[in-house]
Amino acid sequence: MPELPEVETIVQQLKKRVVGKKIKSVEIVDPKVVDKKIKKIIPSKVLSAKRRAKSIIVELSGNNFLLIHLRMTGHFHYLPKGRELEPESEQFVVAMFYFNDGSILTHNSIRKFGSIKLFNQEQLEKELSKLGPEPLEISFKEFEGILSKKKRANIKTTLMDQKVIVGIGNIYAQEALYHAKIDPTRKVGELSLAEIKRLYEEMKRILKLAIQKHGTTVENYVHIEGSGGFQKYLTVYFKDRCPKKHLLKKITLGGRGTYYCPQCQK
Ligand SMILES: [Zn+2]
Known part of the structure; x- marks a missing residue:
């Protein structure tokens, strides 16, 4: 299961690749893993990506936040414009996010224990309120x-x-x-x-x-x-x-x- 360093790595990579872009559409392949409500808030601009505990938080425009739990086997593939997903990854795709510059971010899950959920700021804060402090920030x-x-x-x-x-x-x-x-x-x-x-x-x-x-x-x-x-x-x-x-x-x-x-x- 990914721990702080693994999740932090992915967050830093998402920052480089998708922050500042607009998601023009989303395809949800497995609604058990990825909340169908996300479709309703697209198009949306990606404002930030950060980590809290072992979760990824992607802030979108309009007071919307994606809370992503990778659990055992959740992962992302980023495809610059024109690049296609490797056939062996295709079977594990649970969602595809299409950006205005032609790039695509896929979320993949082999065992489907993870989740991507939609929250507003208040709901997100409530969801994260029981967590302890961050080890790299604590005195x-x-x-x-x-x-x-x-x-x-x-x-x-x-x-x-x-x-x-x-x-x-x-x-x-x-x-x-x-x-x-x-x-x-x-x-x-x-x-x-x-x-x-x-x-x-x-x-x-x-x-x-x-x-x-x-x-x-x-x-x-x-x-x-x-x-x-x-x-x-x-x-x-x-x-x-x-x-x-x-x-x-x-x-x-x-x-x-x-x-x-x-x-x-x-
Ligand atoms: Zn020893």
């Missing part, structure tokens, strides 16, 4: 503050709880904990101030590096220009050994497979 004081309310939960599940802090899923929680040298099963309340500080810094560093590398492609994730590159930097996620060649342990935490190094992480 250390705030980070310490939100963790202090989760003392009895384990640290890995807490990092993945979108009401506590957003954008971090199973990949980056494990990677941040490895670099911070913290055992993922530890209770939040047992962590020292120095450990929390280390985690805060490693979490930010790993997320920023992963954005720079355009995310992690281990299963289905693709961004608009291809695959991510952060998989080369993974230390524990789906690995047998840590970078120091210690054998990793695999456990289940909060229902999710979790890898860690019992020697490097205490």
Whole structure:
């Protein structure tokens, strides 16, 4: 499932390609994934694209917002004028957006778990109101503050709880904990101030590096220009050994497979 770096990558690419253009028509192939109401607000100008948590928000003219959840396999293809969609992608198209300059943005979904919904600003704010703060914007004081309310939960599940802090899923929680040298099963309340500080810094560093590398492609994730590159930097996620060649342990935490190094992480 795409996490913060993957979604941020796609948002940056959408900004370059579609912000400022006018959508002249839209074809909705699968209304279970893409809200049919979108047809009614077209033609519309794309004013901005941004990310909140693991969602993409595309602002259109006339107080309209598309809220896009990619979930497991949602992705976009951008076709400059005259370019056609590759035949192997065609079967997964759930919507096509046609722009005034002849370019096309397709939204594709293999397993159809994602969604594109239409909201006005008020509805959008309500929809996003339960989310925790952004990890790249939060101060250390705030980070310490939100963790202090989760003392009895384990640290890995807490990092993945979108009401506590957003954008971090199973990949980056494990990677941040490895670099911070913290055992993922530890209770939040047992962590020292120095450990929390280390985690805060490693979490930010790993997320920023992963954005720079355009995310992690281990299963289905693709961004608009291809695959991510952060998989080369993974230390524990789906690995047998840590970078120091210690054998990793695999456990289940909060229902999710979790890898860690019992020697490097205490
Ligand atoms: Zn190790």
